[in-house]
Amino acid sequence: MAQSLAGPEIERLIQLLARLPGLGPRSARRAVLHLMRKREDLLAPLGEAMRVAAERIATCSTCGNLDTADPCMVCRDPKRDNSIIVVVENVGDLWALERAGALRAAYHVLGATLSPFDGVGPEDLALPKLVERVSTGQVREVILALNANVEGQTTAHYITDLLAPSGVKVTRLAHGVPVGGELDYLDEGTLSAAMLSRTTL
């Protein structure tokens, strides 16, 4: 956009919005035009919601989730089975599992997965807190819900070894054919895993 087109405040808004995932410079401009038209309905409330969120969002000191309260809403939920801890890499994975809604358990957000090439070692993961939570003796299962890639699997092995002394049961998500997936489009690794873990009908 030409420099002289709109005031610096609008330019700044476009530049900041363009940094959101899924928005580029073009869609950020379109979003700002929309916001300018809906000044009272959307622009002002959104600014206020962001200010409040920026002020209040904190990392849950128990599980590492991000929320406006500590402990977070998941840790405070009295209906959850706190004897199961689902270990995830990040908050996005936690949200995805919650949307799936298969299990109402506790979570533990690592913040990263082991990646020697990127210089991410065990000290960069929220592991001491996980060991501490397991050591209370209240936990009967730790489910490793990590990505099925090299980093995720390396991290899974590391955590399995780390928790071995505690005697807690450690499990991982099943591999297999995605629901709705077509065999023809799946890689050999997934197909082999699905075949080996076949279930009786």
Added chain:
Amino acid sequence: MAQSLAGPEIERLIQLLARLPGLGPRSARRAVLHLMRKREDLLAPLGEAMRVAAERIATCSTCGNLDTADPCMVCRDPKRDNSIIVVVENVGDLWALERAGALRAAYHVLGATLSPFDGVGPEDLALPKLVERVSTGQVREVILALNANVEGQTTAHYITDLLAPSGVKVTRLAHGVPVGGELDYLDEGTLSAAMLSRTTL
């Protein structure tokens, strides 16, 4: 997303962001996760930029552009040829023409185009101000840069009639083959127009 997943402040942020064009509930969630991770770098500045914009954005009392100053940056620009007024439907069209940069002239934002079916009549368009600007005698040309659809063309005819008494020259954008466009994919109307307006090489 499950109701119990994150605090109401985060839910509200997701819902507001999902109302931006180009973002749905899913990408709004992803954007909020990104914002939560970049609290200091992005979330807080964006909230502040929106607050400032919501406070300062005003409609330019001369041309109808939206800006944080009145008159707007376009009307204040001393390098523009103010004897030409480019009439556009909305601010998005003004920005698009400015990006093209073919002509540094003044603008006039109508705010809408005539659409009897939607109950949009001449009284809903910023026409009196346009007539007033033309009547100063400082304007030698009015370019109608309106969409090439029924509403745009109806509006163009209406404005042409409206400005006829002033004797000002009224023009419209050329029709033709878009630059980079392939003839095979163009509609007959565009091809006919391009043929009739052919230029000598």
